[in-house]
Amino acid sequence: MSHDHDDHHHQDNHFSPMEARVRALETILTQKGLIDPQAIDAIVETYETKIGPRNGARVVAKAWAEPDFADWLRRDATEAIASLSYTGRQGEHMRAVFNDAQTHNLVVCTLCSCYPWSVLGLPPVWYKAPAYRSRAVIDPRGVLEEFGVTLSPDKKIRVWDSTAELRYLVIPERPAGTEGLDQAALADLVTRDAMIGTGLALAPEARP
Amino acid sequence: MSRCETPADSPGLPKSAEGDPVFAEPWQAQAFAMTVRLHEQGMFTWAEWASALSREVHRPGRADDGRDYFDCWVAALSSLVSERGVASEAEQDALSHRWERAAEATPHGKPILLENAPD
Numbered sequence: 644m645s646h647d648h649d650d651h652h653h654q655d656n657h658f659s660p661m662e663a664r665v666r667a668l669e670t671i672l673t674q675k676g677l678i679d680p681q682a683i684d685a686i687v688e689t690y691e692t693k694i695g696p697r698n699g700a701r702v703v704a705k706a707w708a709e710p711d712f713a714d715w716l717r718r719d720a721t722e723a724i725a726s727l728s729y730t731g732r733q734g735e736h737m738r739a740v741f742n743d744a745q746t747h748n749l750v751v752c753t754l755c756s757c758y759p760w761s762v763l764g765l766p767p768v769w770y771k772a773p774a775y776r777s778r779a780v781i782d783p784r785g786v787l788e789e790f791g792v793t794l795s796p797d798k799k800i801r802v803w804d805s806t807a808e809l810r811y812l813v814i815p816e817r818p819a820g821t822e823g824l825d826q827a828a829l830a831d832l833v834t835r836d837a838m839i840g841t842g843l844a845l846a847p848e849a850r851p
Numbered sequence: 852m853s854r855c856e857t858p859a860d861s862p863g864l865p866k867s868a869e870g871d872p873v874f875a876e877p878w879q880a881q882a883f884a885m886t887v888r889l890h891e892q893g894m895f896t897w898a899e900w901a902s903a904l905s906r907e908v909h910r911p912g913r914a915d916d917g918r919d920y921f922d923c924w925v926a927a928l929s930s931l932v933s934e935r936g937v938a939s940e941a942e943q944d945a946l947s948h949r950w951e952r953a954a955e956a957t958p959h960g961k962p963i964l965l966e967n968a969p970d
Contacts, residue, residue: 686884
């Protein structure tokens with residue numbers, strides 16, 4: 644690799660001191676019966692839908708609207724996304740994978756800590772579950788059905804396994820009937836799940 | 852009746868235009884959620900929380916721009932956990948280091964479990 648990160652990116656997994664401290668508190672408080680991890684997840688879940696994925700949605704909308712930006716994203720997603728100032732703190736590399744008529748992309752991990760927070764915010768609870776990861780690899784079509792996404796049988800599904808160093812952003816297909824929309828309106832059609840690959844971009848009439 | 856204050860009303864908490872807290876990384880949301888839960892269960896009052904957080908935020912050496920706000924948050928939670936006799940700072944330090952070792956000993960794609968830490 645040509646990058647001179649002199650810190651800890653050689654390990655597969657790493658906790659910052661703060662991550663480790665929070666894990667330690669969670670362990671202690673759970674053992675003493677003061678918190679229940681599911682209750683904590685539920686509190687996080689109530690906030691997560693509102694906090695993260697708008698950065699990623701803007702990246703997708705720009706790629707739909709500007710072919711040059713889409714090309715850049717295809718060639719070097721890390722740089723293209725950094726040009727919008729959505730950079731991860733950990734210097735992780737990004738790769739954009741484009742859905743098209745032949746191929747649907749689906750991203751998995753994270754049992755560890757692999758999720759493009761800088762563009763997608765917090766990972767949903769289901770994404771962290773071991774069941775999602777293993778089933779997405781073995782039976783991606785079945786997993787997509789459960790998310791309400793039925794693909795035509797001849798469409799290929801590619802599953803991408805995120806690592807601590809390389810994280811993926813799915814660029815969903817642009818929905819039909821969106822020719823007149825500006826980028827802000829387009830971004831409203833891009834859900835978090837669409838950028839993980841467990842959903843599709845919304846049709847314009849479904850716009851929130 | 853006056854409105855109940857909760858840790859979600861903490862001064863300085865980064866919020867979106869809709870008034871929801873904004874987290875840069877998942878551990879921040881975890882720390883926030885644990886604090887909300889402990890407060891709901893009566894482990895500390897809002898005033899006690901606010902005073903612990905304020906002590907950390909005003910500690911010398913903290914960033915002027917608030918970029919270490921959640922570091923302060925975690926330190927405040929740690930000190931309350933210690934003051935209430937749940938676990939001392941030393942116990943918390945030891946367990947934090949064990950989690951760091953567990954993460955580094957866990958290959959990609961496997962769940963990070965405390966027992967993965969080498970002795």
